[in-house]
Amino acid sequence: MNAPTSPSHLAPEIHQRDVPTALVDALKARFAERCSTALVVREQHGRDESAFAPVPPPSAVVFAESTQDVSDAVRLAGDYNVPVIPFGVGSSLEGHLLAVQGGISIDVSRMNQVLSINAEDLTVTVQPGVTRKQLNEAVKSTGLFFPIDPGADATLGGMSATRASGTNAVRYGTMRENVLALQVVTASGEIIRTGTRAKKSSAGYDLTRLMVGSEGTLGVITEVTVKLYPLPEAISAAICSFPSIEAAVRTTIQIIQMGIPIARVELIDANTVRMVNAHSKLTLREEPLLLMEFHGSPAGVQEQALLVQEIAAEFGATADQGAFEWATTPEERTRLWTARHNAYFAAIQSRPGCRAISTDTCVPISRLADCLLDSIAEADASGIPYFLVGHVGDGNFHFGYLIDPTKPQEREIAEQLNHALVTRALELEGTCTGEHGVGLHKMDFLLTETGSGAVDMMRAIKRALDPKNIMNPGKIFSL
C-alpha cells in the first residue's frame, strides 16, 4: 500500500466551466419561478456541512417537482455541457454540493411524496426529497419502520447517493443493503429503473448498488425503494459508563464477536459527554460511555441485555453503582438518542465560531482499539479541541476537530491528524470513509485505499455513462 502522497485538499480546486446565458434563459422558460438565480438561493445551494472555504455558487437553482422536471433540466444542461448538482437538504459533510466546476443545482426537496407503502412486502417507494423522519412518520401506522439513521434528517435521495448508514447499521445494514431499487435520470436525461421489489435478484449488473454511493456523479436519483422492518415487539436502551475508552471498545468487540444482535452501540468519549451535558442540560456520568439499544421479543431483549451486562462487567463497567442505566419507555429512549444526535451541535457550541472537520474511518472490528487509541493520543497531543463519537459496532467512528476557521494553522493541524488517522486505518485493512462518502475531501485517500487500477475503473465507468462529465463533476476522483 502506498502512503497518501499529500494531505487532503485544504481548499477545493476550482475549474469553473462556462454557464451560457442561453441555458439560464431556457431553464427559466421551462421552469418559470421554479428556476432561481437569486444570489441567496444559489449560495444556500452551493455549500454544505463541510468545512471547506466557500466557492462560487451554482449559476441557477431548479426546484424539481417531478422526474420529468429532473430529466428536462439534465437534458438542457447537457445541451450546453453544463454541470448538474443534485440537492436534498444540504447535510453532506464532504463538499458534495460545492460547484467546483460551476453549473446548476437541481433541488429535489419538493419531490417529497411517499409513493407507495407495501406493508405486506416490507417495502416502500419514495421520491428522493423525502427525509428519513418523514418516512418513518408515514409508515408508523403500519407497524413498520425504516432503520437507517445517520443523525441528520437527511433525504432518502442523499442517503442513497452517499451510501449512508448511522446508528442502526450494526444490525440492519446500510443503504447498500436496504435500497431495493432506484429510478434514475441518467446523464442523457433518460429515465431508467435499476431493479424490482423482489428481495433478491441475479438479473444482470447491480445498477442499484452502482448508483448507491455514486454521489450524484452517474445520475440523479428520482425514486427510491427501500426495505422496511417490523417495529420490534420490545426495545430497550442502556447507557453504560466505562473506566476507559479501551474498556468500552473491548466490550463492543466482544459483543460483535459473540454475534449478539445488538441494534445500536454508540461510543461517546468523556469530553464529548461533558459537551452533551452542557448542551442538553443532562447529568450523564462524564466518563466514556456506550449508548446501546436492543430490539426483539421481550425475552430476547432481556437475554441480549443480560449478556451485554456480563461482558461490560468484565471490562469494569459495574465497578460503581449506576453504571448501567436502562430505558424501556419511548420517552427515556428519545432523551438518550437526542443527546447522542446533538453531540455534533453540542461540540460546535462548545467553541463558538468553530467549524468541525469530521473524520470517518472504519476498520475491521478487531483493529478498532488500536486504531482509536493511537488516534486519541495524537489528537490529545495536538491541542485542537475535538469531539469523538462512534458507531463502534461497525468499527466506524468520527473525530470532529473543532477548528477556528480564521486560523489556517489549526486547519492544517486538523488535516494532519485526519491524514495520520486515515493512514492508520488503511494499514489496518479499513476504509477512509465508512458512511460520509468521498466528495472533495477524501479523493487522495480513495486513491491510496483502492489503488489507481480501481479508481481508473471508476473513471472508465463515469466516462461511459456521462461522456460530457456533467453529473456532479470533480467529486470522488478528479476528472
Next chain:
Amino acid sequence: MNAPTSPSHLAPEIHQRDVPTALVDALKARFAERCSTALVVREQHGRDESAFAPVPPPSAVVFAESTQDVSDAVRLAGDYNVPVIPFGVGSSLEGHLLAVQGGISIDVSRMNQVLSINAEDLTVTVQPGVTRKQLNEAVKSTGLFFPIDPGADATLGGMSATRASGTNAVRYGTMRENVLALQVVTASGEIIRTGTRAKKSSAGYDLTRLMVGSEGTLGVITEVTVKLYPLPEAISAAICSFPSIEAAVRTTIQIIQMGIPIARVELIDANTVRMVNAHSKLTLREEPLLLMEFHGSPAGVQEQALLVQEIAAEFGATADQGAFEWATTPEERTRLWTARHNAYFAAIQSRPGCRAISTDTCVPISRLADCLLDSIAEADASGIPYFLVGHVGDGNFHFGYLIDPTKPQEREIAEQLNHALVTRALELEGTCTGEHGVGLHKMDFLLTETGSGAVDMMRAIKRALDPKNIMNPGKIFSL
C-alpha cells in the same frame, strides 16, 4: 412494461470468433501441461448444468494456479482478441460456461487455498476455486460458518459471479450482502482490489457489487473476502406438512411479515416429496411441506418455533398428528437437508434420460401465492413432469420441467411455461432470476424486466471495461 417479445432461446446463438494457433502456442509455452487442448477436457469445460444443446467447446483450457496465471492468460487472450471464460466446478444452470463466441476456458479450481481466516473480525479470504463445503470445513474450528448454500457445492468464485444465494438467504442475505471485497483480473490483465475488510464503506463506486453477479463478463475473480457468522448456540429444524401448497405459502408469508428471523424456510410440493422419498429411501408425508430451520439461543429458537407452529396451525398444518417433526441433532438435520438438496437428482432420476429446465423467478412475498398457484395450474395442465422447490421466505422458487431432450416439442412447452411464469412474475414486480443469473437463458427476460435503458447502461459499462469484448462475451446481453 412490455411483454417479452419471444420465448427464451431454445438453442444458443453461436458466433465463433477465431482462436489463432499462435495464441494456443503462446499459452502452451507459458503454461506447459497446464494448458490442455484435449477434446475431453475442452468438452468438460464447455458445458454446465443447463439444458442447452451442446455448442463447440473452448479451444483450450488453462489450469490457473495463481492470480498471475489468470492475468497472463487474460493478457495473452486479449492480444489475440480471444474470449476468456472462467470455470469453477461447472454448476451453472444458465449456460454461463458455453463458448458461444469460442475462446479459451480459465479453470480456477486449483486456486483452492483459504488465504486468511480472520475469526475475530468474522471474515475470511479465499481463492476463487474454494467450494462452500471446503470453506465451512476450513473455518469449523473457529466456531464460525459461512451461510450461503445454493445446494450445489459451488465455488466461491462462481457463487460471486452469479450472485448466488440459496436456503439460508432469508436470514443471512445473498452473495450481494456477504462479499466484502474481491481481487479481480480485468480485461486488460490488470489486478485490482475492489474493497477492504471494513464492514461498511462509502469509498467510491461499489466495484465489489458491480463484479458480484457480472457472470465473468467484466473480469475474472481471483480472491473473495466474505463475512462469516458465529455458529448459532442452538439450531432446530422442522418438517411441517400442509393440506395444500397455498396453506404452506400463506404460512411462509405470515412468518416473514411478522419479522420472525427464520434461518431457512423451503417449500417442496407433494410430487417432489414423492420423488425425494423414492430417491432417498425416506418416508416423508407425501403432502406439500415446509422444511424450516431456526438459529439462535436455546430460548430464542424455542420462541421462534412456537410462533411458527401457531401460524402453521392456523393454516391447517396440525390437523393430523405428526404434522410437525422437530430435529435438533446434527444427524437429524443433515438427513432433512440432504433430502432437500437431493431433490434435483431425485427428480432427474424419476424420468430416466430427462433434462431439467429450471425456472428462477422471485417476487415480493405478498405476491408469492398468486405467482406460484397460477404457475402450478399451468404446469399441471401441460402434461410435462416437473419438480417444485422454493426458497419461499425470499419469494423465490424453482420449477424444474423434466423434458425428454429427444422431443423438441417438450422443450418448446417447457419454455412456454417458463415464459408465462416469468411474465407473471414481472407483472407482480418480481425478477426473472433470483439467484441463477441471466447467462444465455434469460437475456430476453432481462430486457423485459429492466427495460432497454438499463440494459444499454450495462452494455456501456461492459464496453468501457472490456473494449475488446473478450470477457465471457454473449452472456447477460447480446454484444
